[in-house]
Amino acid sequence: MSYTTLVDAATVRSHLHDPDWLVIDVRHQLADTAYGERVYGEGHVPGAAFLHCDRDLSGAMTGCNGRHPLPDQQNLAQRLGEIGIGATTQVVVYDDAQGMIAGRLWWLLRWLGHDRVALLDGGLQVWVAAGGALTDVLPTLAAQVFVARPREMLVDAAFVLERIETSHMHLVDARGPDRFRGENETIDPVGGHIPGAVNRFFKDNLLPDGRFKPAAELRAEWLAILAGSPPDVVVHQCGSGVSACLNMVAMEIAGLTGSRLYAGSWSEWCADPGRPVTR
Structure with missing residues (x-):
């Protein structure tokens, strides 16, 4: 298995x-x-x-x-x-x-x-x-041959810009609600979000102990976020393309496959003053 x-x-x-x-x-x-x-x-x-x-x-x-x-x-x-x-x-x-x-x-x-x-x-x-042990002993790792077979799971800033506020993209921002609104921005030089994005804080996929919510609960919540959009038009982003991946895990658990990542995310987007910003 x-x-x-x-x-x-x-x-x-x-x-x-x-x-x-x-x-x-x-x-x-x-x-x-x-x-x-x-x-x-x-x-x-x-x-x-x-x-x-x-x-x-x-x-x-x-x-x-x-x-x-x-x-x-x-x-x-x-x-x-x-x-x-x-x-x-x-x-x-x-x-x-x-x-x-x-x-x-x-x-x-x-x-x-x-x-x-x-x-x-x-x-x-x-x-x-759960009683799991920890050790400070470094492992002996046996090298393998890893062959990359890349998939189309990625979009860039041009893709996002062309599809802002259209039915061809449903943009989901994984940052905390305050940063999404443009408040309390202490990491990136500009506060706000990409126009048309909706907010789904990555921690909202989790139970209080840090485990993921059950699949059925995640599915119901994500279907509400998608608001009728199919999963394959969903593009995830966050501050720098890291925490957004947890939203992709959640969608996969929920059986909603095919979404993609804008890896540059807000930190790349706001580096160009010509790109639109919403606060």
């Missing part, structure tokens, strides 16, 4: 010594980019590898391509192979930020054609609460 959206702590624990499974720790903080490696070294799920949000899951910033531009596909594929991901590997990814970073790697793997990837439902907190 393969897992493509979520996997619970008990199932992960039963596969910790399975050579066909690989757990990946992607803990990260925007204000302390050394945080993830530091806490990984102090304690992580046994056997887990570590990938860094900036170095591994993002490309180089140019000042106009957003705060977390996508990595080069071949470079990413090489890195994924180095840590032991092959064609049949079941990947489990976790963080301690309610899936915000884990969703990025989930999306990247699917973008490169690898479906066997799931979030540890509830992240590290649920793992520990």
Whole structure:
């Protein structure tokens, strides 16, 4: 059996010594980019590898391509192979930020054609609460050959601009409601949102303990957000193309497939003063 959206702590624990499974720790903080490696070294799920949000899951910033531009596909594929991901590997990814970073790697793997990837439902907190062990022992990873088979899951700023406030795109912004409104903007230089976007805070997909809401509940909520639009015209964005991926996970759990990501998101959009902004 393969897992493509979520996997619970008990199932992960039963596969910790399975050579066909690989757990990946992607803990990260925007204000302390050394945080993830530091806490990984102090304690992580046994056997887990570590990938860094900036170095591994993002490309180089140019000042106009957003705060977390996508990595080069071949470079990413090489890195994924180095840590032991092959064609049949079941990947489990976790963080301690309610899936915000884990969703990025989930999306990247699917973008490169690898479906066997799931979030540890509830992240590290649920793992520990369920009695899961932590270790500071670094794993011995056996390299694999990862062959990228890219999919069309991405749109760019030109695509968004051409379809603003039309039926050909249903834009969903995953940032907090205050930032969506243009209030309390402390991360990007401009406050507001892309005209026509609707707001679905990524944390609204979760239960109080950080696990995802049941599929039927997510489906009902997302159908209300879609307001009659088909899933394949949905474009997700956030501040920098990271937390938006959690909304894509939620739609997948809900059985609403085919949406795409505007990876540059608000940080890329607002870097061009010629692009329209709504507050």
